[in-house]
Amino acid sequence: MTYEDKLAEFQTRIDAGEKVETNDWMPDDYRLATLKFIEMHANSEVMGALPEREWIPRAPSLRRKMSLTAKVQDEVGHGQLLYRVAEDLGKTREAMFEDLIHGRTKFHNVFHYPTEHWGDVAIIGWLIDGAALVTQRALLDCSYAPYARVMKRICSEEQLHLRHGEDITLELANGTERQRWMFQDGLDRWWEPIMHFYGPPSNPDKDVLLKYRVKSKSNEELRQEFLDHYVPRILDLGFELPDNGLHHDSESGQWIHGEIDWDPFWKVVKGEGPRTEARLSKRRAVWDHHRWVREALSESIWKAA
Amino acid sequence: MTNLSPAFKESLEPLLLAIADDELIMGHRHSEWTGWAPHIEEDIAFSSIAQDEIGHANLFYTLLSGVIDKSPDEIALARQSSEYRHAIICERPNRDWAYTLARHFLYDTAERIRLESLRASAYKPLADVADKLLREERYHELHAEAWFSRLSSGPMEGRHELTVALSEALSDAIGLFEIIDSEQVALEYSILPESNEDLLQKFLSDASERIESYGLPFQLSPSESEGEFLATSSGEMIEGSDEQAAAPPAIAEAEGKWQVTGEFAGMGGRRGKHSPEFDELWDDLTKTYREEPTATW
Numbered sequence: 001m002t003y004e005d006k007l008a009e010f011q012t013r014i015d016a017g018e019k020v021e022t023n024d025w026m027p028d029d030y031r032l033a034t035l036k037f038i039e040m041h042a043n044s045e046v047m048g049a050l051p052e053r054e055w056i057p058r059a060p061s062l063r064r065k066m067s068l069t070a071k072v073q074d075e076v077g078h079g080q081l082l083y084r085v086a087e088d089l090g091k092t093r094e095a096m097f098e099d100l101i102h103g104r105t106k107f108h109n110v111f112h113y114p115t116e117h118w119g120d121v122a123i124i125g126w127l128i129d130g131a132a133l134v135t136q137r138a139l140l141d142c143s144y145a146p147y148a149r150v151m152k153r154i155c156s157e158e159q160l161h162l163r164h165g166e167d168i169t170l171e172l173a174n175g176t177e178r179q180r181w182m183f184q185d186g187l188d189r190w191w192e193p194i195m196h197f198y199g200p201p202s203n204p205d206k207d208v209l210l211k212y213r214v215k216s217k218s219n220e221e222l223r224q225e226f227l228d229h230y231v232p233r234i235l236d237l238g239f240e241l242p243d244n245g246l247h248h249d250s251e252s253g254q255w256i257h258g259e260i261d262w263d264p265f266w267k268v269v270k271g272e273g274p275r276t277e278a279r280l281s282k283r284r285a286v287w288d289h290h291r292w293v294r295e296a297l298s299e300s301i302w303k304a305a
Numbered sequence: 306m307t308n309l310s311p312a313f314k315e316s317l318e319p320l321l322l323a324i325a326d327d328e329l330i331m332g333h334r335h336s337e338w339t340g341w342a343p344h345i346e347e348d349i350a351f352s353s354i355a356q357d358e359i360g361h362a363n364l365f366y367t368l369l370s371g372v373i374d375k376s377p378d379e380i381a382l383a384r385q386s387s388e389y390r391h392a393i394i395c396e397r398p399n400r401d402w403a404y405t406l407a408r409h410f411l412y413d414t415a416e417r418i419r420l421e422s423l424r425a426s427a428y429k430p431l432a433d434v435a436d437k438l439l440r441e442e443r444y445h446e447l448h449a450e451a452w453f454s455r456l457s458s459g460p461m462e463g464r465h466e467l468t469v470a471l472s473e474a475l476s477d478a479i480g481l482f483e484i485i486d487s488e489q490v491a492l493e494y495s496i497l498p499e500s501n502e503d504l505l506q507k508f509l510s511d512a513s514e515r516i517e518s519y520g521l522p523f524q525l526s527p528s529e530s531e532g533e534f535l536a537t538s539s540g541e542m543i544e545g546s547d548e549q550a551a552a553p554p555a556i557a558e559a560e561g562k563w564q565v566t567g568e569f570a571g572m573g574g575r576r577g578k579h580s581p582e583f584d585e586l587w588d589d590l591t592k593t594y595r596e597e598p599t600a601t602w
Contacts (some may be wrong), residue, residue, distance in 0.1 A: 012516040034565060046340075046345070049339070049340035050340050051339075052340075053339050053340035053341075055587075056336045056337075056339055056595075057333060057336070057337060057590060058590070058592045058593050059593065059595040060382075060594045060597075060600075060602035061382070061594070061602050062329075062359060062362065062363045062382075062600055063363075063377045064379055064380055065438055066356050066359050066360060068365075068373070069336050069339055069352050069355055069356050069359070070352070070356055072339050072352065073339060073348075073349055073352035073353065074341055076339070076340065076345060076348045077349050078354070079345060080345045080349065083345070093345075100450050117593070118593045118602070121575065137349075164571055168602075171601060171602055174598055175597075175600050175601065175602075176599070176600050178596065178597050178600075179597060179600055189473050193484075207324070264348065271384065277596055282341070283341075286341055286342075286343055289343075289401060290343030290344075290402050291343060291464040291467055292400070292463045293343045293402050294343075294344070294458070295459075295461065295462065295463065296456050296459035296460055296462075296463035297455070
């Protein structure tokens with residue numbers, strides 16, 4: 001069987017909706033693109049813990065302090081699961097972590113921004129987790145089977161997080177003037193990064209991830225799904241969206257966003273987001289200082305073997 | 306709770322506050338590792354321990370809220386920093402993984418000894434909580450012990466880091482058994498079945514035996530135990546230059562009895578004396594609550 005034959009057979013399997021397991025034959029571009037995609041997802045989970053965790057020490061009640069710790073713990077746990085899936089595609093977790101902290105690989109744009117107050121916790125828990133869930137649900141049907149299996153577990157936990165975020169949002173929405181201000185202020189700062197969340201419009205014909213059905217929806221489709229679900233809910237709570245061009249199109253029944261400025265997005269992609277360097281350099285410091293911890297762990301693993 | 310005598314209540318309050326504050330502040334520091342721990346599995350494990358400790362604090366504050374008629378959140382978050390009664394060791398910054406583990410081991414050992422004793426408390430709600438928590442705390446100690454075992458038998462650097470951190474944390478751990486306000490009354494009522502002095506004896510025996518079983522030294526850091534000596538112009542060595550200089554702290558065992566002498570930097574927490582680092586912690590801890598004290602969150 002020539003390489004071309006194998007490739008054709010692989011594409012036929014993909015098109016027929018079949019799943020690929022770790023030990024199945026796969027073309028190099030499939031392996032590399034899938035690894036890169038999952039690695040970025042894993043990176044985003046562990047980096048995504050950081051903006052939120054800043055509010056664990058400052059949570060306004062004991063109950064919120066515990067639930068926010070539990071929630072961030074889940075996100076780190078998702079990172080752990082995803083790194084394991086990525087490792088099976090041929091890159092060690094150590095190498096992935098080294099690449100992350102030295103800025104050689106990416107993590108999601110929203111995790112490059114600062115947080116200012118408890119309102120940000122509501123925005124992250126409700127809208128950013130909500131945005132992520134739209135993407136993650138679309139991945140349940142991913143052609144790479146181990147990833148799809150992990151996504152199933154992640155989606156069910158994310159569903160709980162969404163309720164946690166919604167709950168915090170409702171407390172603020174029904175609260176004092178200051179509490180309502182917190183949510184509105186958070187919305188004003190986060191709306192643009194949220195619009196950037198799914199990435200710029202892309203050409204589906206050139207997207208290898210779509211061709212191989214690692215992803216099944218384009219960036220624009222996902223963004224539209226998010227808008228149609230969340231815009232009416234946010235407006236219902238009496239908050240304002242910082243987008244003058246936003247309107248409801250009665251013909252399609254869709255919410256249409258105004259013009260998006262992509263410059264801040266590209267800055268983030270280049271690793272120049274407002275908190276990119278601060279967060280990565282602290283990770284590097286913890287990583288470098290604790291080399292002895294990793295050595296002690298690998299030593300005992302070696303002894304046990 | 307209305308049928309408790311005023312003297313009974315008065316001795317219960319400082320005791321519950323000390324235990325609850327220990328748990329809250331320790332849980333707060335532990336949770337500072339969430340997202341930053343040097344190892345992803347440990348990030349997850351430490352977040353669990355942090356949640357447990359904060360949950361335990363909540364249980365003790367709930368007991369207290371029945372005595373002083375304030376909500377647990379109000380007790381936990383609406384006080385001035387000098388009104389907190391935790392031991393200073395709980396508020397020390399996390400520094401690094403070695404110090405964190407050393408403190409984790411000593412704190413959870415002390416907590417077990419305290420809870421085991423409180424199971425016999427004449428104040429039944431407290432005895433019940435102590436019994437319930439002991440079961441959970443066992444997992445914390447197992448976690449600390451697994452690390453001690455791994456690091457003490459692993460490469461030199463890890464063993465060294467732990468040894469240094471342990472000697473530093475040990476000095477502060479004494480403060481966990483500092484006398485509590487109205488302790489004598491609490492003893493008379495058997496709310497507190499054993500004095501902190503007696504609990505400290507148990508703690509030192511228990512901790513020293515277990516630490517030495519890993520082949521690690523049970524000692525204060527040399528800079529503390531030796532004190533400071535200065536040379537005079539005549540070449541004579543005199544102790545300190547300040548006449549008010551504190552006596553160096555020391556722990557020694559003789560005929561099965563532990564002697565704890567000198568001034569320990571980790572003392573004073575039970576009287577509301579804290580380190581400057583606690584002001585920062587307090588500022589974080591109460592920040593959002595203070596913004597809108599009447600709000601629900």
